[in-house]
Amino acid sequence: MAKLGPSIDELISALRCLPGVGPKSAQRMTFHLLERNRDGAQRLVQALSHALDNVKHCQRCRILSETELCSRCNDDRRQQDILCIVEMPSDVLAIEQATQYQGQYFVLSGHLSPLDGIGPDALGIPKLIEWLDKNTIEEVILATNPTIEGEATAHFIGELARTRNIKVSRLAHGIPLGGELEFIDSSTLSHAFSGRESL
């Protein structure tokens, strides 16, 4: 690739740390920032460095938070005895937007993946065990992704909860609303068929 100078090349390369940004997009972003939107670029520098300095994880649920406890963990009006386990902070937002759920969350920040060296410790499982042991939890909702790793993680945590006599549930799998049978993948369809509900 033709070179434009070390600062520009370094910026193109640094932008590739963003998810879904390849060399072409990084180049386009670089030109856009330097050519058309230097104010926006300046704002991005400030927002990013401010967030890097100030955003930590909630000490309780591990979601990204600027305070020691996030707003949800600080909110006494939420139910204390129901705990929803998700992989990513974005899953919390998705559930908050879509449902009326008013319980607690625990963010794993990933899923079990022994080949990548991600074991229970990296997912904060010791902290989760402490939570389950020290508090009265009626139900654990496993809301990990329906992938192989997500299922394995759900299974692992489900066992932890069951040995403590806590009710365990898993998000329902099946045909998405608005989906057409013809275009649903066969494993989802087979799952939905065998798990059919009586009317």
Next chain:
Amino acid sequence: MAKLGPSIDELISALRCLPGVGPKSAQRMTFHLLERNRDGAQRLVQALSHALDNVKHCQRCRILSETELCSRCNDDRRQQDILCIVEMPSDVLAIEQATQYQGQYFVLSGHLSPLDGIGPDALGIPKLIEWLDKNTIEEVILATNPTIEGEATAHFIGELARTRNIKVSRLAHGIPLGGELEFIDSSTLSHAFSGRESL
């Protein structure tokens, strides 16, 4: 959308200045940067603020450059009497990568768009006129995009060159290599048909 705190929300909003990044992607990028790649985020902060401080425009061809004259304008071995006019710095890179062109460039940084208040001055046309007047230019290659605005810009600059008795050329239009007639849009196909070349 559920809120995560002012620093995080500001970062999500600041990331939307990047081209092609909507609210969902900005949120995904934010989580990725803060959750998984703080080193990359730190590097991005440094690269971006360094580029903002150091990258200016080449005084001659207006491409982004860290020095007063870019490497191409500084290179005496390139042909001095042929000038290729492009809209964006990325077009220079594309032409450099794809062709053997060894002449000069002039970057408009846009196209004529009177409704958006982009007139000849914003495109550096006065500087281009000075260049055409003070130097011996044999040929001007118009390599603006084949859009309505790009064609209008090319026409405008073509007239400037013709009144100075400079040969003017335009990139050839037609069917892209590897394209299939069936899937080519009709205006391109009609253009290629009427502009057919004899074998």
